[in-house]
Amino acid sequence: MKHLVRAVAAAALVVAAPVLAHAEPTIIKFAHVVAANTPKGLAADHFKTCAEAKLPGRVVVEVYPSSQLFDDDNVLEAMLLGDVQFAAPSLSKFNKYTRKLDIFDLPFLFDDLAAAERFQHSAAGQSLLTSMEDKGILGLGYWHNGMKQLSANTPLRVPADAAGKKFRVQPSDILTAQFDAVGALAVKKPFSEVFMLLQTKAIDGQENTWSNIYSQRYHEVQKYITETNHGLLDYLLVTSAEYWNGLPADMRTVLSGCLDEATGVNNKAAYDKSVGDKQKVIAAGTSEVLTLTPEEKAQWRDAMKPVWNKFKDVIGEDLIEAAVASNQ
Numbered sequence: 001m002k003h004l005v006r007a008v009a010a011a012a013l014v015v016a017a018p019v020l021a022h023a024e025p026t027i028i029k030f031a032h033v034v035a036a037n038t039p040k041g042l043a044a045d046h047f048k049t050c051a052e053a054k055l056p057g058r059v060v061v062e063v064y065p066s067s068q069l070f071d072d073d074n075v076l077e078a079m080l081l082g083d084v085q086f087a088a089p090s091l092s093k094f095n096k097y098t099r100k101l102d103i104f105d106l107p108f109l110f111d112d113l114a115a116a117e118r119f120q121h122s123a124a125g126q127s128l129l130t131s132m133e134d135k136g137i138l139g140l141g142y143w144h145n146g147m148k149q150l151s152a153n154t155p156l157r158v159p160a161d162a163a164g165k166k167f168r169v170q171p172s173d174i175l176t177a178q179f180d181a182v183g184a185l186a187v188k189k190p191f192s193e194v195f196m197l198l199q200t201k202a203i204d205g206q207e208n209t210w211s212n213i214y215s216q217r218y219h220e221v222q223k224y225i226t227e228t229n230h231g232l233l234d235y236l237l238v239t240s241a242e243y244w245n246g247l248p249a250d251m252r253t254v255l256s257g258c259l260d261e262a263t264g265v266n267n268k269a270a271y272d273k274s275v276g277d278k279q280k281v282i283a284a285g286t287s288e289v290l291t292l293t294p295e296e297k298a299q300w301r302d303a304m305k306p307v308w309n310k311f312k313d314v315i316g317e318d319l320i321e322a323a324v325a326s327n328q
């Protein structure tokens with residue numbers, strides 16, 4: 001009897017072996033640079049939970065926050081090599097692959113996040129998702145973070161206050177030109193280095209959203225934060241076209257549904273944190289949050305907006321007009 005049980009068990013193993021080998025789960029890597037408790041971090045984690053629940057045993061999603069796997073300056077190359085499957089770098093970080101997305105860096109282009117969303121959902125905005133298809137990168141959708149604020153160790157109320165100061169920017173020529181326009185110096189640096197650069201005073205200031213300011217603790221190393229809302233920091237969720245098109249159709253459908261859910265999680269968190277994280281920064285009391293008068297804000301707009309003219313041919317005037325129209 002014992003022998004029979006063993007023989008049956010052995011036979012079962014032989015039969016199951018190819019099935020098991022086949023059932024080896026696919027590893028899906030999602031790399032990003034922000035903390036887990038940010039809109040993008042929460043969305044990536046939601047994608048993992050959803051995909052693993054809906055494709056049990058078929059996929060394992062590994063989420064790497066805080067530049068643990070790749071920085072934004074190398075994640076797209078890594079994606080094309082198949083070393084990471086999903087990422088959502090900020091729209092300022094695609095200019096090696098397309099100049100069309102530069103539009104999102106134009107200062108004072110969108111009045112608020114809702115205007116950016118209207119443009120992103122318009123035909124013009126949707127057409128940008130495939131602007132890097134010829135390079136093998138596919139945009140699957142936009143994710144919000146928020147409007148950018150300016151910080152420094154001295155109060156920035158009018159553009160002249162920024163003159164001669166050094167600000168960290170994402171790798172975008174438009175952002176460099178934006179600081180040139182107020183007589184400041186822009187330095188392109190990876191997100192992972194910004195806190196240390198501020199702490200050691202290697203730079204004087206930076207621009208980022210409330211969510212990034214709070215989660216990276218910039219308010220602990222900057223004395224003043226001015227609520228300028230002068231620009232947008234949103235993301236493009238991307239994957240490699242080869243990877244995406246090579247997925248089994250049923251798996252692609254499920255993953256696509258999970259990415260849609262993640263978009264919802266991201267955007268709700270982005271709206272919540274643009275209010276909530278600002279309040280947390282104020283409550284921390286380590287920096288002073290400055291509110292501009294309409295006249296002061298107009299000075300920043302007047303100083304920075306001429307940057308549009310320099311880049312209008314690269315971006316396309318029609319596209320800029322479509323974006324402006326989204327302000328209603």
Ligand code: LMR
Nearest residue numbers: 033034090170191208212
């Ligand atoms: C930055 O570099 O400041 C941002 O793009 C980081 C991020 O992903 O929000």
